[in-house]
Amino acid sequence: MLGFVAALLVPFALLFFFSRQGRPYRALGWAYLVFLAEMMILHGKMYYVAPVYPIMFAAGAVWIEAVTDSTLWIWVKPALALAILAVGGIYAPTILPILTVPDFLAYEHKTGIEQQKFENMPQGVLPQLYADMFGWEQIAQRVAVYYHSLSPEEQQKTAIFANNYGDAGAIDFFGPKYGLPKSIGVHQNYWIWGPRSYTGESIIVLGEGNERNMQTKCTSYSIVGNTEYPLSRRDEWGPIYHCRGFKRNLQTIWPDLKRWN
Numbered sequence: 001m002l003g004f005v006a007a008l009l010v011p012f013a014l015l016f017f018f019s020r021q022g023r024p025y026r027a028l029g030w031a032y033l034v035f036l037a038e039m040m041i042l043h044g045k046m047y048y049v050a051p052v053y054p055i056m057f058a059a060g061a062v063w064i065e066a067v068t069d070s071t072l073w074i075w076v077k078p079a080l081a082l083a084i085l086a087v088g089g090i091y092a093p094t095i096l097p098i099l100t101v102p103d104f105l106a107y108e109h110k111t112g113i114e115q116q117k118f119e120n121m122p123q124g125v126l127p128q129l130y131a132d133m134f135g136w137e138q139i140a141q142r143v144a145v146y147y148h149s150l151s152p153e154e155q156q157k158t159a160i161f162a163n164n165y166g167d168a169g170a171i172d173f174f175g176p177k178y179g180l181p182k183s184i185g186v187h188q189n190y191w192i193w194g195p196r197s198y199t200g201e202s203i204i205v206l207g208e209g210n211e212r213n214m215q216t217k218c219t220s221y222s223i224v225g226n227t228e229y230p231l232s233r234r235d236e237w238g239p240i241y242h243c244r245g246f247k248r249n250l251q252t253i254w255p256d257l258k259r260w261n
Contacts, residue, residue: 012061013058036049139167144180146204147204159195165185203218206240224240
C-alpha cells in the first residue's frame with residue numbers, strides 16, 4: 001500500500017524512535033508497533049493502519065537526514081526521492097484513475113501489478129477501488145424510473161430505503177437530478193437521520209435486499225429492478241424491491257434497527 005521504496009521510511013522511523021535522539025518521541029514508535037500488532041491479531045483491514053504513517057514518514061525522514069549529513073552519503077537523499085518517483089510512476093495507473101477502463105485492464109495484465117484487495121468479497125471486472133466508482137448513478141436512475149411510475153399520492157408516502165451507505169449516498173447525491181426524495185437507511189451513520197416522515201406503508205428497498213425479509217415483513221412485495229452494473233462491485237449487486245405494508249411502524253422500531261457492520 002505504501003510502495004516498496006517509501007516503505008523503507010518505516011524501519012528508518014523505528015531506528016529513529018529507539019535511538020537516543022528519538023527518545024522524547026519513543027511513545028509514538030511504541031504506539032505504531034502496538035497498533036500494527038493489534039490490527040494483525042484482530043485481522044483488521046490493512047488501511048486501518050494508514051493514518052499512523054505520516055508520523056512514521058516524518059520520523060524516517062529525520063533519521064535519513066541525520067545519517068546522510070556527510071558528503072559521502074549526500075547522494076542517498078536524491079536517489080531515494082527519484083526511486084520513490086520512479087516506482088510511484090509505475091504504480092500510478094493502478095492507484096489513480098488516469099487510464100480508461102480498457103487501458104487500465106491492459107496495463108494491469110501487462111505489468112502484473114494488481115490493486116490490493118480491501119474486502120474479502122468476489123471481485124468483478126475491476127478491482128474494488130475502481131469498481132466502487134461505477135454504477136451509482138445507474139442505481140438512482142433505475143429507482144427514479146420506478147418511483148415516477150407510482151401515483152403522486154403513493155410517491156408521497158414511499159420511502160427509499162438503502163441497506164448500505166453506498167446506495168443511500170447514491171440516492172442522495174444523484175437523486176435530486178432525477179426528482180427523488182432523500183433516502184433513509186440504518187447502516188452506520190445513516191441511521192442518525194431516522195426514518196424522516198415515513199411509517200413503512202410503502203418502501204423501495206435496495207442494496208443487499210433479502211427476499212425472505214420481504215416475505216415475512218411486508219404485506220406484499222415485488223421485484224422492480226436491480227443494482228447490477230457491469231463495472232461495479234459484484235457484492236453490491238442485488239434486487240430492488242417494493243415493499244407495501246411493512247408490518248411494523250418505522251417511527252417506532254427505528255432505535256432498534258441500527259446496523260454498524
